[in-house]
Amino acid sequence: MRAVQYRTIGSGPEVVDVPTPEPGPGEVRLRVTAAGLCHSDWFVMDLPEEQYAYGLPLTLGHEGAGVVDALGDGVSGVAVGDAVAVYGPWGCGLCHACARGAENYCPRAAGLGIAPPGLGAPGALAEYLIVDDVRHLVPLGDLDPVASVSLTDAGLTPYHAIVSSLDALPAGSTAVVIGAGGLGHVGIQVLRAITGARVVALDISDEKLDLAREVGAHEVLRSDESAVEAIRSMTGGVGAQAVFDFVGAPPTLEISRRTVALDGVVQIVGIGGGVLPTGFFSTPFGASVRAPYWGTRTEFMEVLDLARTGAVHVEVERYGMDQAVEAYRRLHAGEVRGRAVVVP
Numbered sequence: 001m002r003a004v005q006y007r008t009i010g011s012g013p014e015v016v017d018v019p020t021p022e023p024g025p026g027e028v029r030l031r032v033t034a035a036g037l038c039h040s041d042w043f044v045m046d047l048p049e050e051q052y053a054y055g056l057p058l059t060l061g062h063e064g065a066g067v068v069d070a071l072g073d074g075v076s077g078v079a080v081g082d083a084v085a086v087y088g089p090w091g092c093g094l095c096h097a098c099a100r101g102a103e104n105y106c107p108r109a110a111g112l113g114i115a116p117p118g119l120g121a122p123g124a125l126a127e128y129l130i131v132d133d134v135r136h137l138v139p140l141g142d143l144d145p146v147a148s149v150s151l152t153d154a155g156l157t158p159y160h161a162i163v164s165s166l167d168a169l170p171a172g173s174t175a176v177v178i179g180a181g182g183l184g185h186v187g188i189q190v191l192r193a194i195t196g197a198r199v200v201a202l203d204i205s206d207e208k209l210d211l212a213r214e215v216g217a218h219e220v221l222r223s224d225e226s227a228v229e230a231i232r233s234m235t236g237g238v239g240a241q242a243v244f245d246f247v248g249a250p251p252t253l254e255i256s257r258r259t260v261a262l263d264g265v266v267q268i269v270g271i272g273g274g275v276l277p278t279g280f281f282s283t284p285f286g287a288s289v290r291a292p293y294w295g296t297r298t299e300f301m302e303v304l305d306l307a308r309t310g311a312v313h314v315e316v317e318r319y320g321m322d323q324a325v326e327a328y329r330r331l332h333a334g335e336v337r338g339r340a341v342v343v344p
């Protein structure tokens with residue numbers, strides 16, 4: 001089968017031929033119908049050799065959807081032909097966190113060698129994908145796989161961050177979204193759908209600011225020093241009750257620190273290498289800072305439900321497998337509008 005792999009440190013993704021995998025006991029093989037590209041893939045591929053811990057070759061793709069194609073021994077609960085999406089942050093399935101669906105915070109996964117597809121295990125950018133357990137499959141029903149596949153991460157990750165900030169976001173509050181890319185443009189829609197907040201989006205690209213407005217941002221601002229003053233002034237000096245930083249670089253974390261309100265929350269979602277110093281006089285009194293990772297299984301089901309009502313959608317650029325390398329280049333260059341999705 002064909003797959004998109006990261007094979008050599010520093011070399012970028014390649015389209016290659018690899019053996020079609022067979023499902024082992026308890027595993028499910030999907031024929032992939034769609035796979036999304038995430039900026040985290042570039043984080044992984046940009047790591048120097050001494051920090052790289054995902055194995056080589058690595059089949060990329062941690063956003064996956066497919067049709068059940070073959071069942072390993074002992075698998076029940078799904079049937080060949082079922083259309084499913086893959087819950088990606090695989091945990092052990094047995095601990096307290098996993099029992100409540102928060103496999104994204106499983107404390108045992110790393111020690112057991114359990115890694116998400118595309119981030120250690122072979123990923124979804126291939127014609128076939130092995131999923132380790134049926135509990136990581138969620139039925140898609142009528143949802144289109146190409147339009148929906150990125151809800152597995154670009155939808156779920158902002159949703160998780162926003163749900164854990166709901167107390168801070170009643171009607172009349174202000175939420176700031178920094179970075180209106182794959183995650184950010186869905187985050188804006190989730191904020192509009194489940195909170196009463198006024199949504200202010202920041203980006204460095206005019207095209208992304210146009211997209212932010214199209215998907216529901218009330219205000220859009222260039223992401224620079226002037227944004228801090230603008231947000232302070234539009235909130236009567238109070239600041240934003242919640243800031244979702246989908247970049248996480250030093251300049252955006254500084255904007256986050258300076259725009260969050262007293263008792264507000266900063267959610268650092270982007271892995272842009274910045275650090276936000278938290279202390280009595282470095283952040284407003286009562287403010288909390290979180291670095292959320294992905295989301296829970298039940299939250300993923302809720303995101304799919306939001307998509308079914310039409311409240312949330314993903315802007316998709318569609319590519320064939322042959323165009324995957326070009327799609328990754330566009331993602332790296334900041335040229336993708338919404339999410340790039342490969343259809344094998």
Ligand code: NAD
Nearest residue numbers: 039040179180181182183203204208223269270271293294
């Ligand atoms: P993306 O490339 O689609 O979007 C990034 C957006 O940020 C673009 O619109 C870009 O123009 C904008 N941007 C860049 N620099 C900026 C700045 N200084 N100020 C404002 N906007 C700026 O990326 P994505 O796939 O949406 O991922 C966003 C981030 O989230 C990445 O760092 C990714 O690795 C990370 N991520 C984290 C998790 C998690 O679980 N915490 C999950 C998925 C992705």
Ligand code: ZN
Nearest residue numbers: 038039040153
């Ligand atoms: Zn991701």
Ligand code: ZN
Nearest residue numbers: 092095098106
């Ligand atoms: Zn666990």
